[in-house]
Amino acid sequence: MKNNKYMNWFSMVAILVLALSVTACDDEPDKYEIAGGLPTVKYVRSPLPEVADSLLTGAYMANTVCLVGENLRSIYELYFNDQKAILNTSYITEHTLLIDVPKTIPSKVTDKIYMITRSNDTIAYDFKVLVPTPAVNSMSCEYAKSGSEVTIYGDYFLDDPNVPLKITMPGNIEVTEITNITKTAVSFIVPNNSLDGYINVKSIYGTGRSKFQYMDKRNxxxxxxxxxxxxxxxxxxxxxxxxxxxxxxxxxxxxxxxxxxxxxxxxxxxxxxxxxxxxxxxxxxxxxxxxxxxxxxxxxxxxxxxxxxxxxxxxxxxxxxxxxxxxxxxxxxxxxxxxxxxxxxxxxxxxxxxxxxxxxxxxxxxxxxxxxxxxxxxxxxxxxxxxxxxxxxxxxxxxxxxxxxxxxxxxxxxxxxxxxxxxxxxxxxxxxxxx
CATH class of the missing domain: 2.60.120 (Jelly Rolls)
Incomplete structure (x- = not known):
């Protein structure tokens, strides 16, 4: 009987310790957990409070947007077109989700956001990723002579098969010989009869003007x-x-x-x-x-x-x-x-x-x-x-x-x-x- 008495006492202590441990593990009532069910997006808006009532149907790459809806904690992965976005659970609530539009240009454009749940259900929402016009920041030599090869540097120099990249020199002289194109640099042969002034570069997404002047004669x-x-x-x-x-x-x-x-x-x-x-x-x-x-x-x-x-x-x-x-x-x-x-x-x-x-x-x-x-x-x-x-x-x-x-x-x-x-x-x- 004595042994049983002590065993019962130890059992009670063990149960109490276990209960306390369980209580201690539950001291994070606000800990983020992925919800079940399906998300619903009602609209997308700017994250800035002063323009929060302006609804968005598209946004430029790297910009932050706010999804507003229901059960948004059920989102496990999110894509803009075919580009995966990074989810930060610190900015996800039941009704709002702040997220950056991916910086990479989509390979396949569907003009949709895809929300994927943990159970692999996919919900689509219409939204356009806007690609900026070419940014023409600098030129290897602003005084390059006609017939010489130069390189302009910037971003979004996109050569679409259906809408080729187009460079226009001052005097509305079109470049006819482009020797190399990457997203951030384009090399070409300077055409004859180019005047001094700004250079324009046109892609499928619009036209960008240089931040410098070719043959700059100012000051x-x-x-x-x-x-x-x-x-x-x-x-x-x-x-x-x-x-x-x-x-x-x-x-x-x-x-x-x-x-x-x-x-x-x-x-x-x-x-x-x-x-x-x-x-x-x-x-x-x-x-x-x-x-x-x-x-x-x-x-x-x-x-x-x-x-x-x-x-x-x-x-x-x-x-x-x-x-x-x-x-x-x-x-x-x-x-x-x-x-x-x-x-x-x-x-x-x-x-x-x-x-x-x-x-x-x-x-x-x-x-x-x-x-x-x-x-x-x-x-x-x-x-x-x-x-x-x-x-x-x-x-x-x-x-x-x-x-x-x-x-x-x-x-x-x-x-x-x-x-x-x-x-x-x-x-x-x-x-x-x-x-």
């Missing part, structure tokens, strides 16, 4: 021969070497940097070979009239209309494969007359950490850079002219008061490279809006 500051209204010769201690051949120019005369360069950070200070200065306050004999850059009518209008941070510096560059660039940064420095302190014979602003600048170091990731014996277009946003000479963040921002002069100097950059003898050719330095 050219330096073209080294005056052919586009730019300045033909710099002004300062280093006017730079100007050539018109060897290598062949993209557009007449160009700035030519060349010489030996050490790989150690800041070891090379070669102003004669690798710099040009435009300092309006520099006095020559006899005196010359060199205007402040920011006073040039087109430049002044752009600064006023867009602000410095919505402008970009562009130029064409040529680095031959025979003389790759493997050390130092191209330092692009907009300066005020006071900053240069030219009258005191002092160029210490080159290394003055209070002077913001843009650094271009195209060899940084691979260790070596060349343009494949072609001219290419480079773009540097003025909003990113926030570095010191050694690549650190500058405490000062570039503003319109620092836009009277310009210096290019290949030096330092704060990144160790390799000893080299680069050739760097530059033409058509311009400032244009970021579009």
């Amino acid at each position: 050219i500051l330096f073209d080294w021969d005056g052919s586009h209204g730019g300045i033909a010769l710099a002004n300062g201690w280093r006017k730079g070497v100007v050539r018109n051949s060897d290598p062949e120019g993209i557009d007449g005369s160009y700035l030519y940097f060349a010489g030996a360069m050490k790989g150690d950070v800041g070891a090379t200070w070669a102003e004669d070979q690798f710099s040009f200065n435009y300092w309006p306050g520099f006095v020559e004999e006899p005196p010359m009239n060199y205007p402040d850059l920011s006073s040039l009518p087109e430049f002044a209008e752009m600064i006023d209309k867009y602000g410095v941070n919505h402008l970009q510096l562009k130029f064409e560059v040529y680095v031959p494969t025979s003389n790759p660039w493997m050390s130092s940064a191209l330092q692009a420095i907009f300066s005020s007359n006071e900053e240069v302190t030219i009258n005191t014979g002092n160029n210490s602003y080159f290394s003055n950490t209070a002077t913001p600048r843009g650094l271009w170091i195209p060899w940084k990731d691979s260790g070596s850079y060349d343009t494949g014996n072609k001219w290419l277009t480079v773009s540097m946003k003025l909003s990113e002219f926030n570095k010191t000479h050694d690549g650190n963040k500058c405490d000062n921002a570039l503003d319109k008061n620092r836009m009277t002069g310009l210096t290019f100097f290949v030096w330092n950059g704060g990144v160790a490279g390799t000893d080299c003898n680069p050739v760097i050719c530059i033409d058509n330095i311009r400032v244009v809006p970021v579009e």
